[in-house]
Amino acid sequence: MKINEVPQDHSDKFKKDFSVIEFAVDDEGKYKAVKSSGFEPKNVALEQAWEFEEEKMEKARQLYLRKKKSFIYYHMKKNMMSIKILSGYTGYSWYRVWRDCSFKVGSKLTDVQLETYRYAFGYKSVDEVKKID
Secondary structure (H helix, E strand, O other): OEHHHOOEOOOOOOOOOOOEEEEEEOOOOOEEEEEEOEOHHHHHHHHHHHHHHHHHHHHHHHHHHOOOEOHHHHHHHHOOOOHHHHHHHHOOOHHHHHHHOEHHHHOOOOHHHHHHHHHHHOOOOHHHHHOOO
16 A cells, blocks of 8 residues: 555544554555554454453452452553463463462562562562552
8 A cells, every 4th residue: 555545543542642553655666664543443453452451450450359369460461461471571480470370379479589570570669569550
């Protein structure tokens, strides 16, 4: 598609600063990266995907409040990570991360272990790891 044909949906479904990169052909026939605010079907699909992720995060929050899962599990879901991905970021085995997601084990993590998780989640302090929104 040509640069002037890249879809731009200016509806209020997403923040104004939300955009994706599309590739289009310029007047010289070269591919260029162009920001696009998308078009309605794509934006609807993205909106549904975000709602699904928010539901998973809320379920994780409820599991923490009922003392079924730890705050590590909540932050893993909040950051859209799986046990395998979090294992890779922390250097811990998947089994250890899985155990740390349980309330009983997760509530007894040391400051060194929490620091590893803090780094994996990209937080500024260990207190952020212990906090649930």
